[in-house]
Amino acid sequence: MMKLLTSLLVGLTLLSTSAYAQSGPLRLEIDEGIIEPMPFAVPNFVPDGPSAAQYAQDISRVVVSDLTGTGLFREISSDAFISRVSSFEAEVQFPDWKAINAQALVTGAVNVSGKRLTVRFRVWDVFSGQELGNGLQFAGTTDGWRRMAHKVADQVYTRITGEGAYFDSRVAFVSESGPKDQRRKRLAIMDYDGANVQYLTDSAAIVLAPRFSPTGDQLLYTSYETGQPRIYVLDVGRVKRQELKTQEGTMSFSPRFSPDGRSIVYSLTQGGNTDLWKMDLASGQSVRLTNTPAIETAPSYSPDGSRIVFESDRSGTPQLYIMPANGGEATRISFGQGRYGTPVWSPRGDLIAFTKQNKGRFHIGVMRTDGSEERLLTASFLDEGPTWSPNGRVIMFTRETQGASGRSTLYSVDISGRNLRPVRTPDGGSDPSWGPLQN
Amino acid sequence: METGTKISAIAHVSLISWALFGGTFRSEPLPMAVQDVSVISAEQFAAMTAQREAPELPTDPAELQPPAEPDEIDTPDPTPEELPEPEPVTQPEPEPEPEVEPETVEISPEPELIEQPPTLEEPEPEVAALPVPPGPEAEPNPADKIAPEQVAPPPPEAKPDDIETPAVSLDEGAETQQEQQDQTALEETAPEIVTEAEEVDNPAPRTSPRPRVRPNRPAPTPEPEITETTEPAPTEPAQNEQAINDALAEALGNGTEPSGPPLTSGEKDGLRVAVSQCWNVGSLSTDALKTVVVVAFSLTRDGKVVDGSLRMVNSSGGSDASAKQAYQTARRAILRCVRDGYDLPADKYAQWKDIEITFNPERMRIK
Structure with missing residues (x-):
């Protein structure tokens, strides 16, 4: 008995002393x-x-506004500063910061x-x-000082977070004014933060769903000026538009550019049935992509252009489906409770944003492209029409x-569901389409 | 017949033996075994047997413990040997320290301004104290979610309330609603995981993460290990002296060279908690949140990071760019929370002179 116990003790001793004599650094996991x-x-x-003083202050403020607007950063007020930066070349007093x-x-x-303005x-x-990265300089005109501030903020954001940039981008939307039953709608474009709003159409006809081209120089939108919904393409720089002709006696709507910008995919209603079609912009020729008695609409390309996600009620309720870009068998990806609509493929390709209606409330949500890991980000009386920031991190x-x-x-x-905030626009706004990062 | 007699003989013998020993075995077998097991001198055995005559004293085992004291007396022998050794090492090092000090002296105002320092210091001593587990657990937890921002609690209050009422108020009013939503948005920035949609459904989950910290606390367990190592000393006089001495000599021979006693898990937790409270992954890209980085660094005797010792040893799960971001965040955590030096036992300096920390953001990830 004693022997057994002593041998046990010796075993324990060896065990503990082997840990005792650990070699190498202390290792922890957090x-x-x-x-x-x-x-x-x-x-x-x-x-x-002296001529640069106002610009310097304004640019600094926009940089701060961009960064704090992400919800990832918190500005420390200048009141708390211990050291003043009076020269760009001066050595930074890190202890003070x-x-x-x-x-x-x-x-x-x-x-x-x-x-000429240089930052x-x-x-x-x-x-x-x-220093994170190297010092950088942007040059432009004084008129474009806001864009230069956005570019600085983009660099700061990217260097600290590792995320792609998105501040120097624009958003097209429908500006809405007046009461609900007499609402005036105009096509408008603005900086991502709501500044520099420009109106592209008057309020004579109802306009819907502007969609940026991949390069950001064209907009697709739907107008009711003929009484029937028609698709137009508008040159943003020259503010000139052109109707995209579809078959007579049909309604066309919900258009979106392909990633290469050469074609569009849209919904066309013919004889009470709505299907998806694809139009080659160079030739104007359209090809049918779906052919079911159900309503197919809200198509959106994957970033590589190989697939299309869309909304269909072929199962009885509106759900999300994915099919090859040239048509073919569609796979349903949404299986939760409620109705799903307006899917939009993330520019990163990994997620699909959508609108969901369930139990009388609307949600903006995201799911993986196979329908897994659905997460609802918002909830309200009516949320709809998501659009992705150029870096795929933010949804408007x-x-x-x-x-x-x-x-x-x-x-x-x-x-992540954090940082829900309104975008300030002069009037009401709807149907946002986030354009690409500007050059 | 013969088999019958055999059976009856066996039955009788077993019955008699049961009558004789059954009762006695039941009454005292356990104490007997315990007494034999414990390593006790002949004098103590004598004392034990003497006391057996008085059957009323079941508390005998209590007297067994006092003999354990001599065990402890033995233990100091190895430790004093170890302690003097690290000390001479310290003398050469203080010289480089002054270089580090000027910077840190300037930094010293930080703790005053920062709200966090008090929270850091508290958990560590408590861990060492061991007796108060519930207290420290409650405190670090809120810190894990939102360190200084006690602003976060407000949203949880809103959750337990009827979900529908706030939602209606948001929807109905025209302009004022927007302002209200702004506020909720700002609050949401802190508790990352909870989206507006999720707020409605599950108000409870907040409590679930708390138990996570507990498993880390069982600091008391390691200490018994140390006492065990000291126990072998008494066994020496017992029996297998040679074998045991050889084993001890071999084991201790390795241990006495560079290192002191190992850090207890409580001491490790103290460091882990200290660094994790500054590990802010809130500004990391979604890709960087998938990247595990291993960061190595060295500490001076007063717990400060040796200049230039921070480096990324390894990374996995992400691109070089995301590894860089993840490393920068980890580096920031280590440098921010060092303040006046990490609180680690000076007598175990050899154990924590060099440190490697694996930063694994998996649980913090946006899925």
Whole structure:
């Protein structure tokens, strides 16, 4: 008995001493952190002269607004700053920025000569005392100062998060004014943050669903000016439009460009039945993609152009389906409760955003392209019409409030479901289409 | 007949033996076994047997424990040997330290301004204390979700309320509704996982993550290990002296060279919690949130990061770009939370001089 116990003790001893004599570094695993906006500081960019002072301040503010608008960053007020940045070349006093817990610091300088505007900037990781990326300079005209600020913010955002940029982009939408029963709708275009709104059509006819071309220089939209829905293509730069002719006696709507911009896919109603068609823009020839007695609509290409996701009620209720880009057998991907509609393929290709109606409420949601991992991001009386930011991280959509006095507003939300916020527009807005990153 | 007699003989013998020993075995077998097992000197055995005469004292085993004290006396022998060794090492190192100090001295104002430092310090001593597990558990948890932003709690309050009422208020009013929604949006930024749609459905899940921390707490367990290592000392006089001595010599021989006693899991947890409270993955791209990085660094004796020692050892699950972002975030966590130095036992410096931390964001990921 004693022997057995002593041998056991010896075994234990050896075990513990082997751990005792561990070699190499102490190894730990951390799998739980925190999720909070990163505190950052943007001291006003340094103006090279008095004429640049206002631009320097305005650009700094837009950079801050872009970054805080993502919900991923929190600005540290300049009131808390310990050191002042009076020269772009001056050495950064990291301890001063550490002391106020600024984890990222953006310094910059603005130069104006005549109409020419130059912005230089650097991004610093304060706690490691290292620069993120290299200093960069943008040059342009003073009129385009907002775009240059967006470009600076894009760089900062990308360098810190690793996510693609999206601030220097535009959104087409339908501007809505007046009461619900007499609503005036105009096609409009704006910066992603609601600035620089331009109207592309008057309010004589109802317009719907603008859709950017892949390059951002053209818009597809649907207009009722003939009494029947018709598809038009509009040159954004020259504000000139052209009707896309479809068959006589039909209604065409819900158009969207293919990723290469050479063709469009749209819905066409003929004899009470709605199917999907594809039109080659060069030749004007259309080809039928679906042929069922059900209603097929809201088509959207995958980023590689090989597949199309669309909405169909062939199962009895509106659901989402995916089929090859040239037609063929469709696979249903939505199986949750409720009705699904307006699917839009993410520019990254990994997710599909959609509108869902369930139990009297509307949701904007995302799912994988096989229909798995469905997540609802919003919930309200009426949310619909999602569109993706160029980097596939943010979704903009329409939220309409209830009642006769209800109005439509554009909202954006991070695909994590965080940072739900309205996009400020002069009037109400609906049907947003987020364009590509500008050059 | 013979078989019958055999059977009856066996039956009788077993019956008699049961009558004789059955009762006695039941009454005292367990204490007997325990007493034999414990390693006790002859004097103690004598004391035990003497006390047996008084059957009323079942508390004898209690006296067995006192002899354990001599065991502890033996243990200090190895430790003092180890302690002096690391000390000479410290003397050369203090010289490079002054270089680090000027920076850290300037940084020192940080803790005052930052709200977090107090939360960091509290859990660590509590872990070491071991007796108070529930207290520390409750505190770090809120910190895990949203460290300083106690703003987050408001949204949970809204959830338990009827879901429909806030929704209606949002929808009905025209302009004012938008303002209300703005507020909810800002609150949502903190608790990442909960979307507007999810708020409606499940108000409860918030409590579920809490138990996660508990399994990490059982700090007490490692200490018994240390005592076990000391126990072998008493066994030496017992019997297999040679074999045991050889084993001990071999084991201790390895241990005494570079390292002191290992960190307890409580001490490791203290470091883990300290770094994780600064590991902010909120600004990471979705790709970087799929990337696991291993970051290595060295600490000075006062728990500060040695300049230039931070480096990415390894990464998996993402592109080079996302690994870079993930590393920057991990580096930021280590450098932010070091403050006046990580609180680690000085006598075990050899154990935590070099550290490798694996940052695995899987549980923080947006799916």
